[in-house]
Amino acid sequence: MIRFDHVYKRYPNGREALSNVSLEVARGELVFVTGHSGAGKSSLLKLIALIERPTRGQLIVNGQNVAGVSRRKIPAFRRQIGMVFQDHKLLYDRTVFDNVALPLVIAGVRTKEIGKRVRAALDQVGLLGREQCLPLELSTGEQQRVGIARAVVSKPPLLIADEPTGNLDPDLSLEVMNLFRRFNEVGVTVLIASHDLYLLDRFPVRRIRLENGRIVDPGNAAADDAAPLLDPRKLLEREHGAPS
Amino acid sequence: MIAWLTRHLQTLVGSLGRLSQQKFSTFLTMLVIGIALALPTCLHVLVTNAQRATGAWHRALEISVFLQPQTPETEAQQLADRISKRRDVAQVELITAAKGLEEFQRQSGFGEALAALNENPLPHALLVRPDGAYTSTDHLAELAAWIRELPSVDIVQLDTGWVERLNAILEAISRAIVIATALLALGVLVIVGNTIRLDIQNRRAEIEITKLVGGSDGFVRRPFLYSGLWYGLGGAVLAWLITALVVSALRDPVGRIASLYGSSFELASLDLGTSTKLLLTGAALGWIGSFLSATRHLRDIEPS
Numbered sequence: 001m002i003r004f005d006h007v008y009k010r011y012p013n014g015r016e017a018l019s020n021v022s023l024e025v026a027r028g029e030l031v032f033v034t035g036h037s038g039a040g041k042s043s044l045l046k047l048i049a050l051i052e053r054p055t056r057g058q059l060i061v062n063g064q065n066v067a068g069v070s071r072r073k074i075p076a077f078r079r080q081i082g083m084v085f086q087d088h089k090l091l092y093d094r095t096v097f098d099n100v101a102l103p104l105v106i107a108g109v110r111t112k113e114i115g116k117r118v119r120a121a122l123d124q125v126g127l128l129g130r131e132q133c134l135p136l137e138l139s140t141g142e143q144q145r146v147g148i149a150r151a152v153v154s155k156p157p158l159l160i161a162d163e164p165t166g167n168l169d170p171d172l173s174l175e176v177m178n179l180f181r182r183f184n185e186v187g188v189t190v191l192i193a194s195h196d197l198y199l200l201d202r203f204p205v206r207r208i209r210l211e212n213g214r215i216v217d218p219g220n221a222a223a224d225d226a227a228p229l230l231d232p233r234k235l236l237e238r239e240h241g242a243p244s
Numbered sequence: 245m246i247a248w249l250t251r252h253l254q255t256l257v258g259s260l261g262r263l264s265q266q267k268f269s270t271f272l273t274m275l276v277i278g279i280a281l282a283l284p285t286c287l288h289v290l291v292t293n294a295q296r297a298t299g300a301w302h303r304a305l306e307i308s309v310f311l312q313p314q315t316p317e318t319e320a321q322q323l324a325d326r327i328s329k330r331r332d333v334a335q336v337e338l339i340t341a342a343k344g345l346e347e348f349q350r351q352s353g354f355g356e357a358l359a360a361l362n363e364n365p366l367p368h369a370l371l372v373r374p375d376g377a378y379t380s381t382d383h384l385a386e387l388a389a390w391i392r393e394l395p396s397v398d399i400v401q402l403d404t405g406w407v408e409r410l411n412a413i414l415e416a417i418s419r420a421i422v423i424a425t426a427l428l429a430l431g432v433l434v435i436v437g438n439t440i441r442l443d444i445q446n447r448r449a450e451i452e453i454t455k456l457v458g459g460s461d462g463f464v465r466r467p468f469l470y471s472g473l474w475y476g477l478g479g480a481v482l483a484w485l486i487t488a489l490v491v492s493a494l495r496d497p498v499g500r501i502a503s504l505y506g507s508s509f510e511l512a513s514l515d516l517g518t519s520t521k522l523l524l525t526g527a528a529l530g531w532i533g534s535f536l537s538a539t540r541h542l543r544d545i546e547p548s
Contacts (some may be wrong), residue, residue: 038269042437049456051456051546051547051548072460075455075458075460075461075463076458076460077458078455078456078457078458079457079458083456085458089452089453090453091450091453093450102453102454102457102459103458105251106454106457106459106463107458108247108248108251109247110247110250111247111250141330149458171290205458209408
């Protein structure tokens, strides 16, 4: 589904956000990308969504080499990726319904069909009946669920989320994570950037660890992470590297 | 196709709804456009009316043909028929010697004195009115020369000097209107373009989000194009109202002037054709202005 091949990303200011990143995420996987803030998690996701382009190396998303996607073709490329953001990125002057409907409207889906699919998506995130609310009338957790409904309403094969639980308390975080897991169970490839230790602890899935723009642990074998790490010290070790 | 139409219709109405949320600033923008469009429109109405008022001058554009004395009336009539067969001649009026004398007696005030004459000194005369399409000075001269060669024709009078002057003045005025219209149209493009640019800046976040979820440049641009269309159309409606107000304010004084000159001339407002043209022009200018501005400025906004 996603393949990085010796990918580098250097920003115009000279900062190298990613260096020599090679990794592969298979179709149908649920993967965490972890690391400190500034480790390159966001850059990784931005490259996948073609918000940024690699400086060097090859990146293939859903069978497409991003280098071959011209500026004009970026919109169509992005439509196969559902994106969830830490700050939700909702349109605050539109209703919940209109927010979730946006990807369908862009794709040119018929009005009747839009209504059906928006309600189905809102039902999945438990917000059916709140269609006519404005985002600011909802709690942060509910706003994040609106963002998730928008990301999945057009049934993209790939879902990427940048710190989706960053602003949520543990209970809401779990709720949101369970949503992602449910989408993963129906075959959606899910990639979540997070440094939420509590969350990582609860979900024994593959995790890719970045540090200073390099992959320090590709977390290849899913079995490696099969058991939840219950010891907080071990967890810290995992997150921040063994003390030397 | 239906889905496509529905989407456009939704955007069309949606952009109108958005404009109505900021009534005052929308109205101001439309008013500026309206004033810019009203200026050439008023000039146009002025010239149209002037042409109508001077329509009588075209009738004065006549060639007077005096026949030799003692030409029989039947021959004069034949001559009139012959001239009127020409394609470039609209009408030929025969004024017989008797009729000419009668008219002269009535208008000159020499009635008594003339009655004392025992013989009519006037010849038969023909008033040749050229067709409207053939009023160039060269053509008139050619026509006059042809008439001069006809038998029994004594004098042919054609004063083309003033026609040339009038034509030159009208030419200058209409060229000035074209230039003014072009400049003001450019002004409307700039006004709409700038308004749309500010609009785009204000909605930057929304544009970024739309692009993030896969909205193409065309999709993002569409509501701005419709906003531009509404600005232009609204401006044109205001321009129409301004012109109508100007005309109705001038109607009475102009009517008084006309009546002092013994004319029943009345100032006409915009006709249906001109009104339609005004509205279409306004809408088109709004569309083009927003297209140029949105195409340029939306490219710069990319999610980061």
